[in-house]
Amino acid sequence: MQTYATPVIEEMLGTPPFALEAEAKNALYARTLSDLTLHHYERSREYRRVSRLVGYKPQTELQVEDIPYIPVRLFKEFELISVDRREVIKTMTSSGTSGQAVSRIYLDRITATNQTKVLVKIVSSFIGGKRLPLLIVDSPTVIRDRALFSARGAGILGFSMLGHDVTYMLDENYQIDFARLDTFLEKHQGNRILLFGFTFIVWEYLCQALRRSGRQLKIDGILIHGGGWKKLASLAVDNATFKKVVDETCGVSSVYNYYGMVEQTGSIFMECSQGVLHASIYSDIIVRDPITFSALGPGSTGLLQLVSLLPTSYPGHSILTEDIGEVLGVDDCPCGRKGKYFCVQGRVKNAEVRGCSDVYASH
Amino acid sequence: MTMTNKQRYDKVFMDALNLQPQDLNDDLIYNSVAAWDSVGHMSMMAALETEFDIMMETDDIIDFSSYPKGMEILSKYEIQF
Numbered sequence: 001m002q003t004y005a006t007p008v009i010e011e012m013l014g015t016p017p018f019a020l021e022a023e024a025k026n027a028l029y030a031r032t033l034s035d036l037t038l039h040h041y042e043r044s045r046e047y048r049r050v051s052r053l054v055g056y057k058p059q060t061e062l063q064v065e066d067i068p069y070i071p072v073r074l075f076k077e078f079e080l081i082s083v084d085r086r087e088v089i090k091t092m093t094s095s096g097t098s099g100q101a102v103s104r105i106y107l108d109r110i111t112a113t114n115q116t117k118v119l120v121k122i123v124s125s126f127i128g129g130k131r132l133p134l135l136i137v138d139s140p141t142v143i144r145d146r147a148l149f150s151a152r153g154a155g156i157l158g159f160s161m162l163g164h165d166v167t168y169m170l171d172e173n174y175q176i177d178f179a180r181l182d183t184f185l186e187k188h189q190g191n192r193i194l195l196f197g198f199t200f201i202v203w204e205y206l207c208q209a210l211r212r213s214g215r216q217l218k219i220d221g222i223l224i225h226g227g228g229w230k231k232l233a234s235l236a237v238d239n240a241t242f243k244k245v246v247d248e249t250c251g252v253s254s255v256y257n258y259y260g261m262v263e264q265t266g267s268i269f270m271e272c273s274q275g276v277l278h279a280s281i282y283s284d285i286i287v288r289d290p291i292t293f294s295a296l297g298p299g300s301t302g303l304l305q306l307v308s309l310l311p312t313s314y315p316g317h318s319i320l321t322e323d324i325g326e327v328l329g330v331d332d333c334p335c336g337r338k339g340k341y342f343c344v345q346g347r348v349k350n351a352e353v354r355g356c357s358d359v360y361a362s363h
Numbered sequence: 364m365t366m367t368n369k370q371r372y373d374k375v376f377m378d379a380l381n382l383q384p385q386d387l388n389d390d391l392i393y394n395s396v397a398a399w400d401s402v403g404h405m406s407m408m409a410a411l412e413t414e415f416d417i418m419m420e421t422d423d424i425i426d427f428s429s430y431p432k433g434m435e436i437l438s439k440y441e442i443q444f
Binding site for chain 1: 393394400401402405409412418420421422424425428
C-alpha cells in the first residue's frame with residue numbers, strides 16, 4: 001500500500017511543533033491535504049460516496065478551505081476505513097454511553113504510530129523532554145477492556161509514554177486510593193509530577209472528592225486534562241474556576257487543557273499560558289458559518305472544522321465538529337507559538353454562547 | 364546463578380507477553396501477538412526499565428517495535444547482548 005503521508009510526518013517530526021508560519025503552512029497543507037483526500041477517495045467506498053455528496057471531484061490542487069469536510073457523526077453511521085481490514089491493529093471508539101451509537105476509528109500500524117509520535121512531540125514542547133513520574137487521574141479499569149478501545153483508554157496510554165512509574169490515582173470504585181498516592185508522592189518527593197486525566201474525572205473524582213475528604217494535597221506538578229466541557233458546563237464550571245479549584249485542592253498551578261477528538265487522536269490542540277488553544281504544525285482549524293458553511297476569518301464565531309495530517313487508515317483528516325468557537329489570531333499569540341489560536345465556546349446544540357472573553361478574564 | 368542480559372531480556376518478554384522461548388525471534392513485532400498491544404507494550408516497557416534499572420527516552424519507547432529492535436535500543440543504555 002502506498003503510504004504517502006508518512007514521509008511528510010517523518011520529515012515534520014524534526015521541526016518544533018509550533019514553528020510554522022501561515023504562508024508556509026498553507027502551502028504545505030494545500031498540497032498534503034489534496035493528496036490525502038485523493039488517497040481516501042481512492043481507498044474508501046463510503047468516503048467516495050460521502051465526498052461526492054459534498055461536491056468533491058478527484059483533483060490534486062485544492063486550497064485548504066476547499067478540502068471536503070465530513071460531519072463527525074458519520075463515523076457513527078458508516079464504516080469509514082481506507083485500508084484493508086487485515087491492516088487494522090486497533091479500533092477506537094468514542095466513549096458513548098450504552099445504547100448510544102459510537103464512532104469507530106480504524107487504525108493501522110502507521111497511523112497509530114504517527115498518532116503516538118505526534119502526541120509526544122506536542123506535549124513535550126510544553127512539559128519538556130524528560131519523562132516525569134506520572135499520576136493518572138482515573139481508574140485502571142478503563143484500560144482493562146482491551147478488545148475495543150475507548151477514547152479515554154487511548155488517551156491514557158498515549159500520555160503514559162510521557163511519564164514513568166505510571167500510577168492510577170483512583171481505585172475500581174473511582175475513590176482516591178490515598179495509600180497508593182502517598183507511597184507515590186513520598187517516592188518522588190522533590191521531583192516534578194505529571195498528572196493526566198479527563199476534565200470531568202479530575203473535577204468530580206479528584207477535586208470534589210478532596211474537598212469532601214477535607215484533605216489538601218501539595219503536589220509540585222503539571223496537570224494536563226481534556227475530553228470536553230459538556231458535563232462541566234452544565235455545572236457552570238468554566239476554565240478559570242477549574243484551574244482555581246485544582247490549585248486549591250491539589251496545589252497544582254500549571255494546568256493545561258487540551259482539545260481533541262477521537263477522530264483525530266494525536267494531533268491535539270493545547271492550551272498555552274495565555275489560556276488559548278493552539279493548532280500545531282500537524283493540525284489546523286477552520287471556522288465555518290453554521291448556515292452557509294463558508295470559511296470565516298479571525299473574530300467570527302462558527303462551527304469548527306478540524307484538519308489533521310495524521311489519518312491515513314481512515315478518512316478523518318478533515319471533519320466538521322458540532323462545536324462552536326472562534327479563531328482569535330494567527331502566528332501572533334504572546335506565548336510565541338506560531339499557527340492559529342482559538343477558543344471553543346461549546347456545543348452547537350446548547351448554544352449558550354459564553355464568548356471568548358472569559359478566556360481572557362482568567363488571566 | 365546469574366542470568367545473562369539476553370536471558371533477562373527474554374524473561375521479561377515471556378512474562379509480559381505470556382510467550383514461550385520458541386516465540387522469541389525476529390518475527391516477533393508489536394501487535395503480532397495479541398498480548399503485545401498498546402497496554403501490553405507499556406507494561407513491558409515498565410518491566411524492562413525495572414529489570415535493567417534504566418529510564419528510556421520517550422522516542423525509544425515508541426521505536427521499540429520488535430524483539431530484535433528492542434535489543435538494539437537497550438544497547439544505547441549500555442546493556443550489551
